Amino acid sequence: xxxxxxxxxxxxxxxxxxxxxxxxxxxxxxxxxxxxxxxxxxxxxxxxxxxxxxxxxxxxxxxxxxxxxxxxxxxxxxxxxxxxxxxxxxxxxxxxxxxxxxxxxxxxxxxxxxxxxxxxxxxxxxxxxxxxxxxxxxxxxxxxxxxxxxxxxxxxxxxxxxxxxxxxxxxxxxxxxxxxxxxxxxxxxxxxxxxxxxxxxxxxxxxxxxxxxxxxxxxxxxxxxxxxxxxxxxxxxxxxxxxxxxxxxxxxxxxxxxxxxxxxxxxxxxxxxxxxxxxxxxxxxxxxxxxxxxxxxxxxxxxxxxxxxxxxxxxxxxxxxxxxxxxxxxxxxxxxxxxxxxxxxxxxxxxxxxxxxxxxxxxxxxxxxxxxxxxxxxxxxxxxxxxxxxxxxxxxxxxxxxxxxxxxxxxxxxxxxxxxxxxxxxxxxxxxxxxxxxxxxxxxxxxxxxxxxxxxxxxxxxxxxxxxxxxxxxxxxxxxxxxxxxxxxxxxxxxxxxxxxxxxxxxxxxxxxxxxxxxxxxxxxxxxxxxxxxxxxxxxxxxxxxxxxxxxxxxxxxxxxxxxxxxxxxxxxxxxxxx
Amino acid sequence: xxxxxxxxxxxxxxxxxxxxxxxxxxxxxxxxxxxxxxxxxxxxxxxxxxxxxxxxxxxxxxxxxxxxxxxxxxxxxxxxxxxxxxxxxxxxxxxxxxxxxxxxxxxxxxxxxxxxxxxxxxxxxxxxxxxxxxxxxxxxxxxxxxxxxxxxxxxxxxxxxxxxxxxxxxxxxxxxxxxxxxxxxxxxxxxxxxxxxxxxxxxxxxxxxxxxxxxxxxxxxxxxxxxxxxxxxxxxxxxxxxxxxxxxxxxxxxxxxxxxxxxxxxxxxxxxxxxxxxxxxxxxxxxxxxxxxxxxxxxxxxxxxxxxxx
Numbered sequence: 063x064x065x066x067x068x069x070x071x072x073x074x075x076x077x078x079x080x081x082x083x084x085x086x087x088x089x090x091x092x093x094x095x096x097x098x099x100x101x102x103x104x105x106x107x108x109x110x111x112x113x114x115x116x117x118x119x120x121x122x123x124x125x126x127x128x129x130x131x132x133x134x135x136x137x138x139x140x141x142x143x144x145x146x147x148x149x150x151x152x153x154x155x156x157x158x159x160x161x162x163x164x165x166x167x168x169x170x171x172x173x174x175x176x177x178x179x180x181x182x183x184x185x186x187x188x189x190x191x192x193x194x195x196x197x198x199x200x201x202x203x204x205x206x207x208x209x210x211x212x213x214x215x216x217x218x219x220x221x222x223x224x225x226x227x228x229x230x231x232x233x234x235x236x237x238x239x240x241x242x243x244x245x246x247x248x249x250x251x252x253x254x255x256x257x258x259x260x261x262x263x264x265x266x267x268x269x270x271x272x273x274x275x276x277x278x279x280x281x282x283x284x285x286x287x288x289x290x291x292x293x294x295x296x297x298x299x300x301x302x303x304x305x306x307x308x309x310x311x312x313x314x315x316x317x318x319x320x321x322x323x324x325x326x327x328x329x330x331x332x333x334x335x336x337x338x339x340x341x342x343x344x345x346x347x348x349x350x351x352x353x354x355x356x357x358x359x360x361x362x363x364x365x366x367x368x369x370x371x372x373x374x375x376x377x378x379x380x381x382x383x384x385x386x387x388x389x390x391x392x393x394x395x396x397x398x399x400x401x402x403x404x405x406x407x408x409x410x411x412x413x414x415x416x417x418x419x420x421x422x423x424x425x426x427x428x429x430x431x432x433x434x435x436x437x438x439x440x441x442x443x444x445x446x447x448x449x450x451x452x453x454x455x456x457x458x459x460x461x462x463x464x465x466x467x468x469x470x471x472x473x474x475x476x477x478x479x480x481x482x483x484x485x486x487x488x489x490x491x492x493x494x495x496x497x498x499x500x501x502x503x504x505x506x507x508x509x510x511x512x513x514x515x516x517x518x519x520x521x522x523x524x525x526x527x528x529x530x531x532x533x534x535x536x537x538x539x540x541x542x543x544x545x546x547x548x549x550x551x552x553x554x555x556x557x558x559x560x561x562x563x564x565x566x567x568x569x570x571x572x573x574x575x576x577x578x579x580x581x582x583x584x585x586x587x588x589x590x591x592x593x594x595x596x597x598x599x600x601x602x603x604x605x606x607x608x609x610x611x612x613x614x615x616x617x618x619x620x621x622x623x624x625x626x627x628x629x630x631x632x633x634x635x636x637x638x639x640x641x
Numbered sequence: 642x643x644x645x646x647x648x649x650x651x652x653x654x655x656x657x658x659x660x661x662x663x664x665x666x667x668x669x670x671x672x673x674x675x676x677x678x679x680x681x682x683x684x685x686x687x688x689x690x691x692x693x694x695x696x697x698x699x700x701x702x703x704x705x706x707x708x709x710x711x712x713x714x715x716x717x718x719x720x721x722x723x724x725x726x727x728x729x730x731x732x733x734x735x736x737x738x739x740x741x742x743x744x745x746x747x748x749x750x751x752x753x754x755x756x757x758x759x760x761x762x763x764x765x766x767x768x769x770x771x772x773x774x775x776x777x778x779x780x781x782x783x784x785x786x787x788x789x790x791x792x793x794x795x796x797x798x799x800x801x802x803x804x805x806x807x808x809x810x811x812x813x814x815x816x817x818x819x820x821x822x823x824x825x826x827x828x829x830x831x832x833x834x835x836x837x838x839x840x841x842x843x844x845x846x847x848x849x850x851x852x853x854x855x856x857x858x859x860x861x862x863x864x865x866x867x868x869x870x871x872x873x874x875x876x877x878x879x880x881x882x883x884x885x886x887x888x889x890x891x892x893x894x895x896x897x898x899x900x901x902x903x904x905x906x907x908x909x910x911x912x913x914x915x916x917x918x919x920x921x922x923x924x925x926x927x928x929x930x931x932x933x934x935x936x937x938x939x940x941x942x943x944x945x946x947x948x949x950x951x
Contacts, residue, residue, distance in 0.1 A: 119841045140847040152838035156860040166846040169856070342846070 068092035069378060070116070070346065075125035077111050077402075085111045087402045087486060089125070093380070095345075098372055100381045102389040103399035104425070109382045110350055112399075116380060117348050118142050129346070142346075145339035149351040151331040153323040153338075160306055160319040163337045167302045175282040175290045179229040180266045182281040184259045186230035187237075194224075196252055207238050218300055228300040233259075309341045312371075329360045336368070340375060347372070347379040353388065365392060386426050390414065398422050401493035420634035421494040423555055423627060431555045434597040435631070438462070438552050445554060445628075447597040450576065452554075452623065458638060465630065465637050466545045473539040480532050488531040494634040497534070541632050552637070553629040560625035561603035563592055566616035575618035583611050594619065690715055690919035697915055715920035728921060730894045731901040735878060736928065738814050738897065742877040743870055745819045750869060751862065754828035755854055759840055769829075776822040781882075787817060788886055807895055810887055814897070818877060824869045831865040832858065867936040874932045898925040 070093040077086040086108040093099055101109040114120040116127060118139030127134040134142060153162050161168075190199070206219050213235070221231035237255050275283055282290045297305075310316045313333045323331055332352060339347060352368070353361045369392050372379050383389055389396045390410045398405040398413060398421070406418040417423035423431045436445040436452070443459055445452040476484040492498070544550065566577060581600070582593040590605040594617065603619070605611055628638035654662070681704075688705040689697070696703075696710035706712070719728050756762075757769060791813050800809050835858065843853045859866075881899045888900055902925060905918035 114841075117841075117845055119844065139841075139844050140849075142845075144845065146842060146845045148838040148842060150836055150838045152836065152842035154839060154843070154857055165843070165848075165856075169852050170847040338842075338846070 069095040069097075069130060070380075071126075071128040072112075072116070073126045073128070075112070075115060075127060076123050077108065077115060077120065078123040085402050086115070087490070089404060091397060091404075091407065093378060095378055096376055098369070098379045098381065098392055098394045099397060100383060100389040100393035100395075101397045101399060102383055102386055102425070103405075105384055106401075107399045108402040109384075109397075109399050113146075113348050113350055113380060113382045117144055117146050119146075143344045144346040144348055145342045145344050147332075147335050147339050147347070147349045147352045149354050151323070151328075151335045151355075153331055153334055155323055158320050158322055159310075159315060159326070159334050162323065162334055163309055163315075163319075163341055164302050164306045166338060166342045167297050167305060171294045171296050173292045173294050175280075176293050178266070178270065178275075178277060178281045178283070179227075180233075180262060181270075181277070182227065183229035183233045184263045184266075185281065186226050187233050188256070188259055190224055190226065190230070190234075191252060191256065199224075200251075203234070203238050207242065214299075218303070221300065228298065305341055309337045312340070313337050328356050329364060332356060332364060336371065340371070345378055347377045349379065349381045351383050352381075353383070354385070361388075368392065387428060390426065396426075398425060400425075401489075403490045403493040405494060416639050417627070417636065419494045419636060420553060420555075420629045420631075421496070423629070423636075427557060429558050429591060429602045431557055431627070432561070432596075432599070432601045432603075433553050433555045433629075434599040434601070435551050436554050436597065437549050439549055445552065450597060454623075458628075462637060463546065465635075466542055469630070469633055469635070470539065470542050470546075473535055473542060476535055477532070477539065480529070480535075484535075485529065485531045488535045491538075491633050492534070495632075538632055545632075551631055553631050555627040555629060556621055556625055558591070558602045559604050561601070561619060561621045563603050563605050564618045564620075565609065565611060566618050572618040572620075575620045577616055577618055580611065580613050580615070580617055583613060592617065686919050687923055690916060690923050692916060694916065715916035716924070718917055719921055719924075727894055727896070728898075728901065728924065731896050731898045732925070732928075734811075734895060735898040735925075738811050739874060739877040739928075742815045742818060743873045745815065746821065746824060746873045747866055747869055749819055750824045750828040751854075751859060751866070753825045754832045755850075755858060757829050758832040758835075759853070759858075760850070772822050772826060776826065783817075784883065784886065787883075791887060803892075806891070810891065810895065813887055814884055817883070818873070818880070821873070824872065827869065828862065828865055831862060835861060871933060871936040874936075875929055878929055901925075 072089050072091045072093075075086060075089040076084065078084050089112055091099070101112060103109050111120060115122050116134075118134070118137065122135050129142070154165065157165065202223055203220070206216055206223065209216070209219075211219070217228060217231045217235050220226065220234055221228050224231070224234070226234070237258065241251055241254075270277060276285075278284045278288070278290065284290055306319070307316065310319055313336060315330070315333055315337060318326060318330060318334075323334070326334065332355075335352070349368070353364055356364060365388060368379075368381075371377075381388075381392060393410055395407060395409055396413045397407050400421050406413055406422045408416075413422060413426050417426065417431075420433075424433070434447065436447040436450075438444075438454075439446055440459065440462070443454050443456070445454060472487075476487055541550075564572070564575075566572065576596065578594050578596070580592045580594045582591075583605075584591040584593075585607060587607070589607050590611055592603050592605045592611065593600055594603070595601070596619065611617070624641050626638070627636060627640065629635065630637055685704055688703070691711050691713070692700070692703075692706040693710045693712045693714065696706050700707050700710075757765065795806075795809060798809075800806050839857060840853055843857050848856065879899060880897075881903075884897050885900055885903070888896055893901075902918070902921055905914050905921055
């Protein structure tokens with residue numbers, strides 16, 4: 063495999079379900095480290111399936127997924143170094159929050175250096191005795207020893223107070239216990255302790271020397287070349303506890319650690335799910351609509367929290383959502399999907415300002431882009447609809463001709479050799495236009511008789527049947543050919559914020575403006591969303607709420623040609639972008 | 642509850658509240674009557690077991706012994722060492738075989754359901770259909786062929802020692818019922834209701850199938866396990882036909898409780914033994930009541946803890 067520079071690469075990934083339904087077509091994407099990729103699309107467009115394929119929860123029907131140049135296709139889900147957050151939170155209902163967060167740690171083994179625990183503990187305690195003031199140390203220790211709790215609890219408390227390892231804390235605890243049970247308390251407790259440490263150390267060092275194990279300065283076992291040896295082991299309870307508390311603190315969950323999931327609110331559950339993901343300390347986060355079950359306000363705060371978290375832990379995130387606002391606000395790059403096809407990949411600005419086709423233009427932006435149909439008078443170089451007419455320049459005409467010539471060539475190519483690939487091309491165009499193959503959406507009842515009948519019918523018809531995709535592309539080609547000599551309808555689009563509205567004042571002249579009355583004026587706080595009819599379509603524009611506007615006012619509407627998009631309604635591709 | 646409803650101060654109720662109340666009252670009354678009808682034979686059994694022989698003759702229809710006629714004689718008669726009723730042997734046999742049966746059933750049901758729901762293999766759907774078909778076959782149909790196989794293998798193996806025969810017979814007491822389809826499908830349906838995301842999430846957390854099974858699924862299935870324990874315990878404890886068939890001609894010590902009881906209830910038993918029959922029945926029912934009390938509370942507990950949005 064040639065070296066890919068990207069962190070995660072998806073190459074021609076496809077998903078075909080066992081029932082023959084194709085959910086994802088030809089998915090290609092390179093993801094860089096620390097990117098926040100949002101896959102967005104209407105429900106059923108294959109975005110979750112793609113995510114599940116990356117996660118390893120779904121088989122990959124075709125294509126390859128690489129992570130750091132390593133093929134992931136056949137790697138089991140648990141070895142993929144990824145964490146998933148689900149829409150349903152997927153918390154384990156019978157475990158409390160602590161156990162939920164700790165679950166990944168309790169079932170996995172992690173590599174760790176082999177440390178001689180006694181020597182490192184002695185060293186730690188020696189340092190502690192040397193550095194800390196004797197009185198404060200003993201006072202703190204006495205405080206811990208006096209409190210209730212099991213031996214383990216006390217040791218853990220000592221470890222947290224003095225920032226020791228659990229072995230060091232155990233040693234210190236033993237010292238305390240011994241001193242307390244001494245009949246004749248020694249004057250110089252510190253001296254006794256240091257002496258004990260010295261005895262322990264020399265004995266252990268001798269043992270180590272006899273067994274021929276080499277240790278480095280951190281008391282880790284090393285091999286002959288001086289590298290630390292590692293072993294794969296389970297984390298100790300103390301290590302798990304420490305990590306869970308750290309994570310819980312990050313997410314503000316410390317107060318809920320012993321609650322069951324059913325006692326939490328949606329936002330808290332979501333945070334627990336996030337906690338379970340980040341405690342795994344993996345480079346890739348996969349999120350499957352994590353915010354859709356939350357209420358609107360919480361969604362907003364969680365949105366920024368997730369982005370903050372992503373930046374804080376330097377993760378690479380792939381985030382699936384159907385909400386274009388989430389995509390716009392969170393993503394470093396957006397992937398827009400429809401019916402299993404990628405429609406466009408780009409930064410939020412790119413996707414918003416230069417949508418590749420009508421589907422993306424419609425889907426991204428809220429309120430969405432205003433679209434209206436206009437006839438293009440090629441000779442007069444004008445876009446017309448009723449009274450409205452917009453003059454276009456020569457450049458546009460040239461682009462128009464070029465566009466349709468290109469499209470006709472494309473379709474001729476498709477029809478010339480109508481194979482599976484050509485079929486997929488047609489399907490991709492249809493995924494953007496929103497047309498569907500079958501006229502009737504009602505699914506036929508499937509029983510054995512219908513199946514037999516279908517089989518018989520097929521035998522009769524045999525190879526004569528023409529695929530529907532072919533018929534569609536033929537009709538489309540006809541339409542496209544007509545465009546070059548007759549006037550055809552085009553779809554013109556403009557973003558609401560690019561439309562200029564003025565309240566009509568008596569006596570003032572409005573040249574080149576379209577005068578109308580608004581149908582609805584929605585106050586959003588800082589601005590109005592003003593709806594009015596234009597070219598038989600409902601059009602939305604924004605209006606600063608500094609001055610009042612009602613449906614009784616006349617408004618003068620204008621926009622500049624630079625701000626419009628022009629789309630071809632047959633293939634839904636863009637003919638003219640901004641500028 | 643009825644009186645409390647009428648005692649309440651009159652207040653106008655909405656239509657829906659009135660219907661709910663009406664429905665509650667009706668269902669309460671119906672349930673109450675059904676419960677009484679079901680309880681009557683039980684109460685009669687317990688009461689009769691305390692009647693003296695004289696009272697049994699003079700007052701056979703009374704639910705309880707007449708005054709001064711309470712006695713523990715029937716209990717004493719079969720509990721005493723010299724009686725020919727080997728009730729403790731029977732109880733022991735029933736208990737260990739039933740517990741083994743219940744344990745194996747639950748284990749098999751859990752494993753089968755896990756495989757059928759959470760693992761993918763070729764022909765899974767067909768296998769489930771086969772199970773449904775299998776359930777449609779009444780178990781009694783298998784009795785004769787099963788006995789033929791039982792006898793044939795026994796002859797083939799030439800089991801002659803007592804210990805060997807005992808083990809062999811109880812193998813046949815325990816095993817056939819273990820593969821009950823109904824419980825398997827019950828467990829499967831419960832597993833289907835567990836959100837798929839939970840298992841996916843555990844899988845991505847690094848859990849193997851064994852870990853998912855033991856740490857996630859089985860704890861969640863507690864309520865269904867309790868239900869199956871209750872079903873299979875009563876079923877196995879009360880089973881009569883099959884044990885009677887394969888215990889015929891065997892030593893009395895090897896019997897299970899249900900077969901032992903027939904000794905008192907069949908036509909050859911003297912009328913005077915009615916009291917003993919009732920007393921042994923009461924005694925034999927105790928384990929089931931204990932299991933019911935235990936599983937019933939846990940069952941509700943389990944149902945409550947799984948009713949969670951997750």
